[in-house]
Amino acid sequence: MSNRTVHRVHRGTRIALTAVALTAAMSAAPISAAPSYQPAAPVEATYYAPGPWAVAERSGADCCTSTGDTYDIWYPANLDAGVHPVITWGNGTMAHPREYAYLLAHLASWGFVVIATDRTDTGTGAQMLDAVHYLAEQNNDPSSVFHGKIDLDAVGAVGHSQGGLGALNALARESGLIDTAVTLEMPLAAVCSSLPTVDGQSTCVDTSAITSGSVLLVNGSADGISPGTQQLPPALIGRQSMQAYYDALPAQVPKARAALVGAQHNDIQGQPDCTNYSCAEGVYRYLGYLAAWFRGQLRDDPAARGAFVAGTGEFLHNPYWAEQASTLTH
Incomplete structure (x- = not known):
């Protein structure tokens, strides 16, 4: 068990957010590199390929969040090779973990235990934190497959759309527990403020209140x-862009951001190709750098971390991406 303490813009826009989150239910696809897509740079290529671990999946067998939601978990099938970092996932509005199965299995193949709450409004981050606490309990349970296999000193949060808000809210609420947060297509403030409260709490996030960890937008x-x-x-209209969210993060928080060229709101839900609304090419181009970010931040992998270093990092010069920025120094 880790020595870490675990208890620790308008109506039309809102309709659009709800609409793009609706997709057909997908079953998990086997992880494999797509021959039709060729990564543009060496680090991306390394982490775009499946990692060294075969992946096991548990669906709906684990329960429950504080609001009664079950978990889906993707994890290395051979857990005996040391302890494994945790990635807690937040779904987009009206979406379920199975709609991201290809991505989540890919991350698990790189040695992470990936846990996703089966909840369609994850913006407060509360259920994403519940998921980490659940794995902490499993880590202490001699009857659990995860007993002694969870690294609670290495925890990341990531989510799509409203789930991106949840990832940042989880980091802000328990920065001692969450080490890094990644947002994927997080909504601008005008959309966020139009969302209904979840369990009486707003999903909106104030990035200026995040004081530790690291962030990728x-x-x-x-x-x-x-x-x-x-x-x-932002002084006139609020934080209506990733740049505004990024600029508001305090200087001491290592951060990076970029836009995937041509990607629409639901490309991240590709399994791996697009079969859903608001998707242009599918999930392929996200895979490499998402795996690299978590390997760098949660496993201190030097090649992976180096891809995001300000000025020289590969991620900042990849032609598939635009609007790159970073404050990472190593």
Whole structure:
């Protein structure tokens, strides 16, 4: 058991957010590199390929969050090779973990235990934190497959759309527990403020209140719900872009951001290709750098971390991405 203490813009826009989150139910696809897609750089290519672990999956067998939701878990089938970092996942509005199965299995193949709450509104981050606490309990339970296999000193949070808000809220609420947060197509403030409260709590996030950990903000350049930039300053219209969220993060928080060129709101739900609304090419181009970010931040993998270093990092010069920025120094 780790020595870490675990108890520790308008109506039309809102309709659009709800609509793009609706997709057909998908079953988990086997992880394999797509021959039709060729990564543009060496680090991306390394982590775009499946990792060294075969992946096992538990669906709906684990329960429960504080609001009664079950978990889906993807994890290395051979857990005996040491302890494994945790990634807690947040779904987009009205979405379920199975709609991200290809991505989540890919992350698990790189040695992570990936746990996803089967809840369709994850924006407060509360259930994402419940998932980490659940794995902490399993880590202490001699009858659990996860007994003694969870590294609670290495925990990341990531989510799509409203789940991206949840990832940042989880980091802000328990920064001593969450080490890094990644947002994928997180909605601009005008959309966020139009969402209903969840369990009486707002899903909106104040990035200036995040004081520790690290943050990666990712959006698609064709996603109007998650724009990269805004014409008017936040002082006048609020944080309506990834750049505004990024700029508001305190200077001591290592951070990076970029827009995936041409990606729409639901490309991240590709299994791996698009079969759903608001998807242009599928999940392929997200795979390499998401795996690299978590390997760098949670496993201190030098090649993976180096891809995001300000000025020289591969991620900042990859032609599939635009609007890159970073404050990482090593």
